[in-house]
Amino acid sequence: MKFGSLVLFALAAVAPSWADEPETIGWTRRTVQVTSTTPRGYAEYQNSCSVCHGPMPERPGTRALAAKYKGSVPAMLEERRDLSPELIRAVVRNGITVMPHFRKTELSDTQLDAIVAYLTRPRP
Amino acid sequence: MRAPPGIAAAVFHSALSQFQKIVGEQWVFTADEDTRLYRDAYSPFLGEPEERWASAAVAPASVEEVQAVVRAANQFKIPLYTISTGRNLGYGGSAPAYSGSVVLDLKRMNRILEVNEENAYALVEPGVSYFDLYRYIQERKLKLWIDCADPGWGSLMGNALDRGSGYTLPYIRNHFEAHCGMEVVLANGDLVRTGMGALPNSKTWQQYKTGFGPWIDGLFSQSNFGVVTKMGFWLMPQPEAYRCGRVLVRRRDDLHELIRLVTLLENSAITNGCPDSASPLLGIGSIGAQARFLAVDEPIAAEDPELARLRDAAQSDDPSGLEAYGRRHNLAYWTFDLKFYGPAKVVAAQWESTKDILSAIPGAWFEDQGEYRFPLAQEPNDHARYPEFGMPSLNNFSIGARSSTNPTPSHGHMWLAPIIPRTAAAIFAANRVFAEAARQFGIPQLRFALPAWYWQRSAIFIFGFPVSEDPAQNRHHREAFFQLIDVCAQHGWAEYRTGPVFQDAVARQFSFNNHSLMRFHETVKDALDPNGILSPGRYGIWPQHLRTSRA
Numbered sequence: 283m284k285f286g287s288l289v290l291f292a293l294a295a296v297a298p299s300w301a302d303e304p305e306t307i308g309w310t311r312r313t314v315q316v317t318s319t320t321p322r323g324y325a326e327y328q329n330s331c332s333v334c335h336g337p338m339p340e341r342p343g344t345r346a347l348a349a350k351y352k353g354s355v356p357a358m359l360e361e362r363r364d365l366s367p368e369l370i371r372a373v374v375r376n377g378i379t380v381m382p383h384f385r386k387t388e389l390s391d392t393q394l395d396a397i398v399a400y401l402t403r404p405r406p
Numbered sequence: 407m408r409a410p411p412g413i414a415a416a417v418f419h420s421a422l423s424q425f426q427k428i429v430g431e432q433w434v435f436t437a438d439e440d441t442r443l444y445r446d447a448y449s450p451f452l453g454e455p456e457e458r459w460a461s462a463a464v465a466p467a468s469v470e471e472v473q474a475v476v477r478a479a480n481q482f483k484i485p486l487y488t489i490s491t492g493r494n495l496g497y498g499g500s501a502p503a504y505s506g507s508v509v510l511d512l513k514r515m516n517r518i519l520e521v522n523e524e525n526a527y528a529l530v531e532p533g534v535s536y537f538d539l540y541r542y543i544q545e546r547k548l549k550l551w552i553d554c555a556d557p558g559w560g561s562l563m564g565n566a567l568d569r570g571s572g573y574t575l576p577y578i579r580n581h582f583e584a585h586c587g588m589e590v591v592l593a594n595g596d597l598v599r600t601g602m603g604a605l606p607n608s609k610t611w612q613q614y615k616t617g618f619g620p621w622i623d624g625l626f627s628q629s630n631f632g633v634v635t636k637m638g639f640w641l642m643p644q645p646e647a648y649r650c651g652r653v654l655v656r657r658r659d660d661l662h663e664l665i666r667l668v669t670l671l672e673n674s675a676i677t678n679g680c681p682d683s684a685s686p687l688l689g690i691g692s693i694g695a696q697a698r699f700l701a702v703d704e705p706i707a708a709e710d711p712e713l714a715r716l717r718d719a720a721q722s723d724d725p726s727g728l729e730a731y732g733r734r735h736n737l738a739y740w741t742f743d744l745k746f747y748g749p750a751k752v753v754a755a756q757w758e759s760t761k762d763i764l765s766a767i768p769g770a771w772f773e774d775q776g777e778y779r780f781p782l783a784q785e786p787n788d789h790a791r792y793p794e795f796g797m798p799s800l801n802n803f804s805i806g807a808r809s810s811t812n813p814t815p816s817h818g819h820m821w822l823a824p825i826i827p828r829t830a831a832a833i834f835a836a837n838r839v840f841a842e843a844a845r846q847f848g849i850p851q852l853r854f855a856l857p858a859w860y861w862q863r864s865a866i867f868i869f870g871f872p873v874s875e876d877p878a879q880n881r882h883h884r885e886a887f888f889q890l891i892d893v894c895a896q897h898g899w900a901e902y903r904t905g906p907v908f909q910d911a912v913a914r915q916f917s918f919n920n921h922s923l924m925r926f927h928e929t930v931k932d933a934l935d936p937n938g939i940l941s942p943g944r945y946g947i948w949p950q951h952l953r954t955s956r957a
Contacts, residue, residue, distance in 0.1 A: 333558065341800075342807050345807065375443065379808065379816065379817055380815060380818055383443055384443070385500065385513070387513040388492075388513055
């Protein structure tokens with residue numbers, strides 16, 4: 283219950299319009315399909331990034347960024363507003379500390395572009 | 407772009423053109439920005455000239471394309487290095503064993519070809535990850551469990567071929583043992599199916615392992631004799647219940663009888679999950695406790711100075727003070743968590759029998775660690791349970807990552823993992839040897855280490871050497887690693903698996919009868935792959951033209 287509640291709370295806090303997608307089955311997220319109401323970058327992020335950078339404190343990426351920034355910026359990448367496309371691409375293709383780089387057979391440039399667009403989306 | 411060693415630029419160019427015709431131009435990677443993505447992210451030579459590098463990469467999408475690529479590589483004598491998902495981090499990642507090889511990247515071959523619920527098996531391609539198969543099963547609400555390695559993005563096939571392990575039933579958590587049937591592309595492009603798969607129109611490829619005649623599947627694990635393009639895996643029917651019970655004992659020397667009885671329980675199938683040991687008095691956490699620690703970022707409690715002093719005394723062979731401290735504070739010297747999968751009534755009875763048997767140890771006591779019923783009504787709040795329930799994650803990537811208790815993250819790690827006998831005497835002996843080696847080689851010394859119990863008839867120590875941005879520290883760790891390989895072998899222990907940097911050194915230890923095992927491997931290699939194009943150097947097996955003296 284503890285972690286299920288955390289998922290729901292965090293998604294409600296982010297409140298994207300496509301949050302009605304089925305989110306979890308058991309532990310990992312289901313492969314999210316792009317639909318007319320689901321931006322591709324959101325789907326790609328859920329499929330490739332959220333298992334480390336998802337809205338749960340035990341996810342290694344979220345945990346590491348919480349320790350790094352100590353609350354000065356959100357630990358969850360989807361809540362960040364200061365990420366530049368260059369930084370996102372550089373980290374994905376170069377890796378950083380224990381996060382390995384991603385090959386293009388794992389994440390193509392097109393998929394990466396969609397993730398960049400999602401993480402740098404205009405927000406009010 | 408650099409050509410593989412000894413290959414003329416024009417020849418390499420012709421080979422790449424051929425690869426492009428086979429898989430399509432966009433799936434042959436030659437630009438530096440693309441080939442550097444095939445570096446080992448956790449390389450023990452991080453940033454040093456010796457770091458392994460790929461000259462190019464080719465990513466086929468079908469077995470026919472693999473066959474064509476291999477034939478072309480043979481024509482031009484281009485060394486290939488096969489990866490599946492390329493996530494074998496800590497054991498080499500996606501980088502070739504032989505620098506300059508063209509990486510044969512099978513990530514695009516990611517089809518789940520069959521999942522059979524009734525007989526609990528699956529047939530998959532190399533690029534299928536634990537996440538992929540888990541999601542497939544969950545989406546279809548099949549009553550099946552997978553057994554996953556720690557990194558959920560790992561390949562079922564790649565991990566099994568490297569002989570990795572997981573956390574559920576013994577015959578399932580041994581990932582190579584859990585496989586049933588392979589399809590293999592040989593170096594000449596020929597296609598072989600093993601076991602019952604060699605029977606045209608076979609109905610039992612994933613149901614009967616050994617087929618007829620010599621069973622050759624082992625030749626394709628930790629080797630370079632072929633490119634495996636399909637594998638079957640036995641899965642686990644979803645059990646009704648899981649139970650975990652803990653046995654706790656008071657005295658240091660109780661470990662002898664404790665391990666003897668736990669081994670008896672496991673070999674008798676009275677317990678059927680993966681045991682997990684700890685020492686509260688010595689401050690050694692279990693693997694489950696590590697999973698909880700990695701998930702919940704809690705500060706480390708300050709150590710009682712008296713306990714620290716008594717631990718040091720116990721280290722110098724007088725445990726009486728520590729044992730007395732344990733009695734005063736109700737702390738056990740050793741604990742084992744024992745796991746049970748099955749019908750609720752059966753696992754309850756198994757736990758009762760387990761307690762009866764372990765009660766032979768004077769003063770032993772027991773704690774219930776909870777029972778779960780499946781399917782789960784909610785996600786478990788105990789992170790140690792996720793891998794035990796076949797639920798993949800990347801949570802272990804918190805090892806070495808930045809956290810409130812680890813402000814200086816590493817850049818990966820290299821695993822030293824020797825297999826030792828399943829006895830307390832061996833554990834005590836190994837700790838003495840490792841402590842002496844740590845002093846001698848100037849590496850941090852653990853107070854005491856307990857092995858993991860993934861393998862049913864042996865124990866395995868797992869030591870992680872961090873990789874950093876400091877070449878001097880990495881060099882120091884590599885040197886210590888090499889020396890520990892020698893030290894282990896001197897005592898009759900050896901690694902079950904290692905990364906390419908250390909594979910020659912480990913392979914050299916298996917030297918019975920003037921290296922007759924390696925001579926056998928080389929005979930097979932020369933017969934199957936005379937041009938030496940498949941993964942040269944992998945697990946210490948080199949083609950004839952690249953062999954050096956074993957002296």
